[in-house]
Amino acid sequence: xxxxxxxxxxxxxxxxxxxxxxxxxxxLGDGFEMRYVDQPADYAGPVRCTIVRYRPDGHRVSGTxxxxxxxxxxxxxQAEMARQFxxxxxxxxxxxxxxxxxxxxxxxxxxxxxxxxxxFADIDSTLQQMHRDGxxxxxxxxxxxxxxxxxxxxxxxxxxxxxxxxxxxxxLDWNQSRFQEKFLVPLVRTFHKAFPNxxxxxxxxxxxxxxxLKGHGGExxxxxxxxxxxxxxxxxxxxxxxxxxxxxxxxxxKIMVPILLMHSDRSFRHGDPASDYHCTDAVLDVRDIAxxxxxxxxxxxxxxxxxxxxDLILSAPAIRTALYTYIFTWLPxxx
Numbered sequence: 001x002x003x004x005x006x007x008x009x010x011x012x013x014x015x016x017x018x019x020x021x022x023x024x025x026x027x028l029g030d031g032f033e034m035r036y037v038d039q040p041a042d043y044a045g046p047v048r049c050t051i052v053r054y055r056p057d058g059h060r061v062s063g064t065x066x067x068x069x070x071x072x073x074x075x076x077x078q079a080e081m082a083r084q085f086x087x088x089x090x091x092x093x094x095x096x097x098x099x100x101x102x103x104x105x106x107x108x109x110x111x112x113x114x115x116x117x118x119x120f121a122d123i124d125s126t127l128q129q130m131h132r133d134g135x136x137x138x139x140x141x142x143x144x145x146x147x148x149x150x151x152x153x154x155x156x157x158x159x160x161x162x163x164x165x166x167x168x169x170x171x172l173d174w175n176q177s178r179f180q181e182k183f184l185v186p187l188v189r190t191f192h193k194a195f196p197n198x199x200x201x202x203x204x205x206x207x208x209x210x211x212x213l214k215g216h217g218g219e220x221x222x223x224x225x226x227x228x229x230x231x232x233x234x235x236x237x238x239x240x241x242x243x244x245x246x247x248x249x250x251x252x253x254k255i256m257v258p259i260l261l262m263h264s265d266r267s268f269r270h271g272d273p274a275s276d277y278h279c280t281d282a283v284l285d286v287r288d289i290a291x292x293x294x295x296x297x298x299x300x301x302x303x304x305x306x307x308x309x310x311d312l313i314l315s316a317p318a319i320r321t322a323l324y325t326y327i328f329t330w331l332p333x334x335x
Contacts, residue, residue, distance in 0.1 A: 051093065095122055197237065
């Protein structure tokens with residue numbers, strides 16, 4: 001019932017515009033537009049999501065579009081990806097989820113969440129906008145935590161206009177020691193309500209982020225206040241929310257649309273040379289991605305990307321070229 005109310009609420013906001021501001025130019029430049037969508041307040045106060053769409057000169061709605069969902073300590077900044085989809089005839093949209101990136105509001109705790117289903121309203125609002133724009137065949141595309149969110153969404157009550165699911169290194173399982181995964185995470189999940197905002201894990205290693213940033217060995221430019229060099233500390237409630245969502249997608253998700261599961265061929269390991277940050281997944285265990293990803297539904301195509309980064313879309317130019325070639329071969333066959 002709560003889920004139905006959320007969908008109806010998002011639809012009413014879209015139709016009447018009472019809680020959605022107008023479109024404005026986005027910081028990514030020509031062709032990119034954004035608008036905020038106010039959502040019902042949560043346990044911490046007012047919240048909003050941000051819809052971004054790419055409409056280059058001469059754009060005509062094709063009716064088939066992609067909705068991209070970013071990961072943790074992240075936001076949508078991959079303009080090249082949007083241009084690639086548009087060049088191949090797909091309408092491109094992205095959502096900065098509540099308390100991330102463009103959607104951050106003064107006083108908010110970045111990335112704060114107590115249940116991954118909180119993000120469903122943000123996805124629904126973006127889908128409603130796509131429908132209003134004339135996009136009725138949709139590919140849901142999630143990276144890392146966004147991949148977990150997308151898979152979780154599709155395992156529950158997916159919008160029937162979603163025809164395929166693409167996952168870029170989805171966060172389907174923890175990349176921690178056996179002790180942490182079997183004992184500490186369940187302990188946090190049991191008692192997290194008593195201390196929801198307690199910081200349980202803090203990363204002081206900026207190596208992966210520096211490997212991406214222009215001027216530090218990478219080729220990308222992004223807002224380091226929205227995608228921080230040292231990842232946002234993980235709280236007890238965030239750990240519990242992730243673990244609960246993983247339980248669902250690991251058990252019996254029954255995602256019936258075709259799935260493209262993409263991941264690197266190797267994870268970065270302690271002791272590896274720093275140069276390996278440029279050719280491995282430095283965040284997740286690719287074996288876990290493969291193991292749980294293959295079980296997400298009856299039609300799963302697995303793509304192992306040799307030399308790919310955690311965010312495959314940010315890999316070296318030659319790898320990206322091959323990756324896009326594969327994606328735009330796969331998509332017409334499955335939607």
